[in-house]
Amino acid sequence: MTLNVQFHTIFMMFLSGIAIGAIFDVFRVLSGKLRLPRWTIPFIDMVYWIVATILVFRLLIYSNEGQVRVFIFLGMGIGICFYFAFLSTWIIRLTLLLIRITIAVYRFIAKTVEIILIKPIIGLYRLTVIILGFLLAVAIFLYRIVLQLLYPVWRLLLWMTRPVHKYFVIPVWLKKLKGNIILIFRRLFSK
Structure with a gap:
């Protein structure tokens, strides 16, 4: 192993120490x-160590074909110490900034979706309910007016057919119809 390869390996392990700290x-x-x-902490620690191990060994294979020497641990230790001495606060601030930006983008997208999609759909639903309610009220109103206009005609028809009732047999369905109509008129005019 040449001196150039050793310095390259120490530098790569220095970078891997910085990456492990970050x-x-x-x-x-x-x-x-x-x-x-709290129960997820061991899982997160395991994921951290798996990622760190893969990173270190990939860099080690890249720099000196995977040979493990004492200076490798020295380079990693120097990199970790350098990171925590000079870069840790900056990385923490950067991470917090990225979290705030992500939250702000998420809120912006959620608010935009709410304004562009959800509120118009709710507005259309409410408008449809109001229009259908109005049409139903108009239909009920017209139904009552028609019934009130037909009531005298119905009474006249009953009065005119009263002599016929005495001499002819009236079908059962017509008697039921007469009873139902009288019941409807009583309910309408009793209110």
């Missing part, structure tokens, strides 16, 4: 902001 801070901020249940 991933740690992002996971920590996200788990704090999302208020995840």
Whole structure:
């Protein structure tokens, strides 16, 4: 292994130490902001270590074909210390800013969907209900007027056919119809 490869490997492990620290801070901020249940913490830790291990070994394979040496851990340790000394607060602020931007975009999209889609649909539904209610009220009103206009005609018809009732047999369905009509008129005029 040449000296150039060793310096390249130390630099890559330095970068992987910075990346491990950044991933740690992002996971920590996200788990704090999302208020995840306590039972998910071991799962999140496991995901963090899997991601960190894959990252380190991918960089190690890229830099020196996967050979593990003592200076690799030294480079990672220096990278982690450098990150927490100089970059941690910036990454946390950046993560919080991205969370705020994401929430603001989500609220904007939700409000836009509400204004453009949901409110017009609700307005159309309410307008339809009002129009149908109005038409129903008009239909009931006209129905009552027609019944009131026909009532004297019906009484006249009954009066004119009274002599016929005495001499002819009236079909049963006509008697029921007469009873139903009289019942409807009584209900209408009793109110």
